[in-house]
Amino acid sequence: MSIRTRLACRTIDLDPAEPIDLIAAAGPSGTVWLQGDGGLAGRGEALRIELPGGVADADRAAAIVGEALGEIEVDDEVRRPATGPVALGALPFDPQAPAAFVVPEVLVGRSRDGRQWLTTVGVDDGPLPRTTADALDMPDQFALTSPVSHAAFKAIVADAVAAIERGDLAKVVLAREVVVDTNRPIPVASVLERLHALYPSCTVFSIGGFVGASPELLVERRGDRVRAHPLAGTFPRSGDPEADEVLATRLQQSMKDQSEHRFVIDELRRVLGSVCDELVVPDAPTILPLRNVLHLGTEITGRLREPAPSVVELVGRLHPTPAVGGTPTADALSWIAANERLDRGRYAGPVGWVDREGDGSFVLGIRSAEIGGTRARLFSGVGIVEGSDPEAELVETQLKLQALLAALVRP
Secondary structure, three states: OOOOOOEEEEEEOOOOOOOOOOHHHHHOOOEEEEEEOOEEEOOOOOOEEEEEOOOOOOOHHHEEEEEEEOOOEEEEEOOOOOOOOOOEEEEEOOOOOOEEEEEEEEEEEEOOOOEEEEEEEEEOOOOOOOOOOOOOOOOOOOOEEEEOOHHHHHHHHHHHHHHHHOOOEEEEEEEEEEEEEEEOOOOHHHHHHHHHHHOOEEEEEEEEEEEEEEEEEEEEEEEOEEEOOEEEEEOOOOOOOOHHHHHHHHHHHHHHHEEEHHHHHHHHHHHHHHHHEEEOOOOOOOEEEEOOOEEEEEEEEEOOOOOOHHHHHHHOOOOOOOOOOEEEEEHHHHHHHOOOOOOOOOOEEEEEEEEOOOOOEEOOOOOEEEEEOEEEEEEEEEOOOOOHHHHHHHHHHHHHHHHHHHHHOOO
C-alpha cells in the first residue's frame, strides 16, 4: 500500500481598491518581481524544483517543471496568467549549471490593469501579508573595490578584439564586477524601492539574494503568443533632451552598434522561427531610453506552433543569446570561460516565473547584484565586436553599474 500526499493550491481574488505594496508583502527575505504597476511577491517555500542539468536540455527542463506543477492540486477562482501554482527562479548564466525554481507558500499578484489575487500552496489561508519593510538604518560607510583593475579589463577587451579580427569570434560579451562592502547590512527592500523609482520601465526583481533592474525581456509566453525584446548597442545619455536626440540619432547610425544588435536579432529570429507559425521582426531597431543610457532594442512577436512550448522550454532554447554571450555561441562561451576572470554565477542568466499552463516571463539578469549582509557584488557587461575600443567599453560598464550603485550607495 502506498500513501500519497499532494500539495493543495488555492487562488482567490483580492479587492483592487486596496492596492498591496508588493515589496512589503514579500518581507525581508521573500521573492519580488515587478513590471510597472504589476508584479508578484512571494513568501516561504512550498516546493523546490531542482534542475540538475540546468536548462541546456530545454525539453527535459520544461518537462521537470511542468510535471512538478502538474502534481499540485489546484482550486483557482481567478484563472489568469501567474495564478495557481507559480514557480520563480533566477538561473545561472551557464545553461548546464544546476538550477532551481521555487513555488512560494504565499504569492500575491497584481496585473497591470489593477486586478489582485492571493495564492496559497500547502498552507491554510491566513491573513494577507501586509507588513511594511523593516526600518533598518541604511549603511553610511562604503568601500568600493574592483577585483579586475581598469587596465586589466581594457587588456581583456583588446584581446577579445584581436580574437575577432583573427576570425575566431564575431562577437563576445565581457562582464565586470565591483564589490561594495558596507558598515551595516544592506536592506534589500530599500534597494528594490529605489530601483523601482529610478527605473520604472525595467523589471525589478529579488530572488534568493539576487537583485536587479533588468531592461531586457528574454522571452514571454501567453498561450500561443510569444514576445521578446532584445537589447544590444548602447550610448550614454547627457541629461539634456536636445543633446539626447542627437545621441539617439548617432546610435541608430553607428555601424558598430548596429552590427552588435544584428547578431542578437539574427539568432532570436532563427530560434523563435523554428517554433513559430508567425514571427514579426521589425526591419530596424528603435531607441530604448533609460535613466543614464540609450539602447538599441527590437520587439519581436510571434504565434507559437502547436503544441506550444512552455516558457521554460523557450528559455532553454534561447539562452544564452548573443546579447549576453556572443556568437558563435560555443566559441564565445569558451573564450569567456578562459579569459573573463569572473564567476558570473546568476549574472546575465534568465530570471522569471512560470505557471501551471506554461505561461511566464523571463528577463536577463543584467544590471544586477548578489546581496548578502554587508556585501554586494555588482555586475555589468558590454558586447565586443570588430572596432570596439577598450576605453569606451570600460566607460560603458561604469555607466551600467550606476543603476545598482545609485540604489545601494546613498551617503
